[in-house]
Amino acid sequence: MSPLSTLAESLVGSEIVKLGNAINERKAQGEKIYNYTIGDFDPTIFPIPMEYEEAIIKAYQDHRTNYPPADGLLVLRQAVGDLFRRTEGIDYKNDELLIASGGRPLIYSLFKAIVDKGDKVIYTVPSWNNNHYVHMNDGAHCVVDVFPEHNFMPRATDIEPHIKGATLLCLCSPQNPTGTTLEQVELERICDMIIAENAQRKENEKKLYLMFDQMYWSLTFGAIKHHNPVALRPEMKAYTIFVDGVSKSLAATGVRVGWSMGPANVIGKMKALLSHIGAWSPMAEQYATAEFLNNTSALESYTRSFKIKLEERLQYIYKAFTALKEKGYPVDIITPQAAIYLTIKIDLKGYSFKGKELANQVEVSEYILNEAHLAIVPFSCFGASSNSPWYRMSIGTCRYEELDEMFAALEASFAQLEIKK
Numbered sequence: 001m002s003p004l005s006t007l008a009e010s011l012v013g014s015e016i017v018k019l020g021n022a023i024n025e026r027k028a029q030g031e032k033i034y035n036y037t038i039g040d041f042d043p044t045i046f047p048i049p050m051e052y053e054e055a056i057i058k059a060y061q062d063h064r065t066n067y068p069p070a071d072g073l074l075v076l077r078q079a080v081g082d083l084f085r086r087t088e089g090i091d092y093k094n095d096e097l098l099i100a101s102g103g104r105p106l107i108y109s110l111f112k113a114i115v116d117k118g119d120k121v122i123y124t125v126p127s128w129n130n131n132h133y134v135h136m137n138d139g140a141h142c143v144v145d146v147f148p149e150h151n152f153m154p155r156a157t158d159i160e161p162h163i164k165g166a167t168l169l170c171l172c173s174p175q176n177p178t179g180t181t182l183e184q185v186e187l188e189r190i191c192d193m194i195i196a197e198n199a200q201r202k203e204n205e206k207k208l209y210l211m212f213d214q215m216y217w218s219l220t221f222g223a224i225k226h227h228n229p230v231a232l233r234p235e236m237k238a239y240t241i242f243v244d245g246v247s248k249s250l251a252a253t254g255v256r257v258g259w260s261m262g263p264a265n266v267i268g269k270m271k272a273l274l275s276h277i278g279a280w281s282p283m284a285e286q287y288a289t290a291e292f293l294n295n296t297s298a299l300e301s302y303t304r305s306f307k308i309k310l311e312e313r314l315q316y317i318y319k320a321f322t323a324l325k326e327k328g329y330p331v332d333i334i335t336p337q338a339a340i341y342l343t344i345k346i347d348l349k350g351y352s353f354k355g356k357e358l359a360n361q362v363e364v365s366e367y368i369l370n371e372a373h374l375a376i377v378p379f380s381c382f383g384a385s386s387n388s389p390w391y392r393m394s395i396g397t398c399r400y401e402e403l404d405e406m407f408a409a410l411e412a413s414f415a416q417l418e419i420k421k
Contacts, residue, residue, distance in 0.1 A: 007136065014129070015381040023375045034406045035375045039176060039248075039340065041396040046251040046309065049302040051295060055288035056255070064284040070275040071267075072099020072259070073283070076290040080259050083293050090230045090237075092261045098271050099286060101256040103215055103243045105279035109270040110241055110260065111137045111168070114209055119167035124154045126382035126390070128176040128213075142166065143383065148390070151180035151334055152343060156189030163197050167206055172213035173227070174220065174338030177382050177392035179314075181220065181337050184227045191233040198239060209266070210236065213243040215258075216339035218303055221311045224337045238263055246289060248340065251306065251396075257281045257289045310340060313395045313403070317342055320407045329414045340396050344376070347389040352418040361387055371413035374406060 003009055020038040027033050047053070071077070077097040084090050100106045107129075115121060117138040123130035124144045134141050142162050146152045153175060163169075171190070173182040182190075191210075198207050210229060217226045229236045245258030258281070260267060274280065281289075293299060314336040321333040321344055332345035348364045350357065353371070358364050361378060368374050376391040384390065 011136070012132070014132075016377055019375070019377060019381070031373070033369070033373050033375050034402065034409075035397055036393045036395065037375050037377050039394050039396060040253050041251040041340075042399075043251070045399060046306070046396060048250055048252045048255065049292065049298060051298045052250060052252070052288060052292040052302075055291045056285055059284035059287040062287075064287050066283060068099075068280050068283045068286055070280070071095075071271045072097070072281065073286045073290065076257075076286045076293075077259075079290040079293040080261070084261070086296075088228050088231050090228060090261075093264070095264045096261055096267055098260045098262075098267045098274070099281050100258050100260070100274055101279045101281045102247055102253075102258040103213065103245055104258075105274060105277060106243050106258055106260045106270065107133055107211070107213075108136070108279075109273040109277070110211055110243070110266075111139070112273050113266055113269040114168055114206075115139045116167075119206075120162070120165055121168045121170065122159060122162050122166050123170040123383075124152075124158070126152060126177055126379040126384045126388075126392075127170070127172060128382060130170045131383045139167075145384075148332075148334060148343075148345075151337070152178040152390075153180050153182055153186070154190075155186050156193060159190060160193060163193055163208065166208050168209050168211060169194065170211045170213070172215075174214075174216040176213075176216070176339065177341055177377065177379065178334065178343045179336055179339045179341035179392075180334060180343065181224055182227060184225070184232065187227050187229060188232050191229050191236050194239055195233065195235050207239060210240045211243065212240055215244055216248050217244070218249045219307060219310065219340065220338040221307065221314065221336060226338070241266055250292075250302070255285050255289075257285050310395065311336075313398045313400055314342060316400070316403050317393065317395070317398075320403070324407075324411060324414070327411075329411070331414075340394055342393040342395070344391050344393050345389050346391060348414075348417065349387075349389065353416065358417075361389060364389070365391075368410070368413065371416070372406075372410040374410055 023035050077094045081092050111133050115137045119139050120142050121134045121139040122142040124146045144158050146154050194208055212229055220226050229240050241262035246252045318336055324331050330347040334343040336342055348358050365378055376393050379388045379390040380386045
């Protein structure tokens with residue numbers, strides 16, 4: 001076959017979607033698999049709010065099926081602005097808000113609006129898809145490794161050596177894949193660095209922007225609080241572009257309603273790009289989302305019950321992995337803080353099964369899948385080393401009543417291994 005574009009020839013599709021598809025094929029053939037890979041929800045376990053569903057149906061019955069405005073319905077942008085004035089104390093006008101079909105087109109258009117070929121983009125690993133967006137835009141990868149000692153979240157001192165000359169810093173909190181959050185003091189220090197760096201740049205010089213992905217901001221547990229860069233440092237409003245939406249907060253991944261908030265000039269360019277791509281959120285869903293966000297009692301009630309169901313699964317898994325660790329198995333787990341993810345460690349490399357050594361982490365993952373029927377995502381899918389023993393476990397499809405049998409199968413798979421010499 002003749003070659004295609006340089007981008008097409010070098011592009012790698014989503015590793016997580018590929019893994020999820022392979023698991024679904026095995027399940028379709030009748031295999032029992034506990035599939036905790038993709039960051040999605042089983043609607044039979046976690047349905048969208050009833051009032052939201054009814055509003056979507058009614059919007060279609062009212063024939064809300066034509067093109068929406070390029071920047072989204074005014075009534076929805078107003079509802080989003082009201083939501084964040086109410087919950088986080090930050091104020092965004094209608095021309096500082098952009099609606100799209102979820103977070104992905106917003107991230108893509110943000111990169112296109114800000115990043116030129118060769119521009120330095122700072123992102124941590126593990127993190128979701130930043131490596132691919134940098135590649136698609138010919139940016140210069142500036143990778144910052146983060147570690148379990150700090151819950152796989154960056155500190156200001158990790159970022160500081162790379163700040164000079166950078167165009168974009170990508171942060172996500174609560175974080176995908178780790179389910180952990182940025183501490184207030186670290187986010188404040190990072191904001192202060194960005195403000196100081198931009199103050200030093202010449203008037204006609206490109207500024208350093210922050211992409212702040214807070215798609216999971218409402219899903220925090222226990223004493224954990226979500227911290228917002230603009231709420232902490234109002235000066236950051238000139239440099240911050242938020243990525244957010246209903247995909248995770250309302251278990252509405254397929255509804256496809258996302259939004260960005262940011263400086264009007266950046267939002268305007270993102271809008272222009274999306275007008276050519278056409279990645280608009282459907283008209284009916286936009287009307288329904290505006291109606292539901294304005295129904296504060298229904299929104300708060302759903303969020304409370306949703307978080308209870310998520311947290312009981314997160315805590316069960318955390319306690320079960322802790323028990324396995326206490327029994328001496330080579331596992332570990334980070335205390336859950338937020339989102340729908342747990343960060344777990346399964347360090348079986350060098351152990352043997354029926355005389356065959358598990359020589360690398362790929363073989364460890366295959367062993368867990370084949371013997372424990374547990375499908376999880378290695379951190380290598382999020383930019384980490386292929387030898388990393390850490391994984392993301394997503395609970396969006398987790399049936400609480402299956403957890404006992406899943407952990408029994410997992411422990412049985414550990415017990416039949418020969419200890420490495």
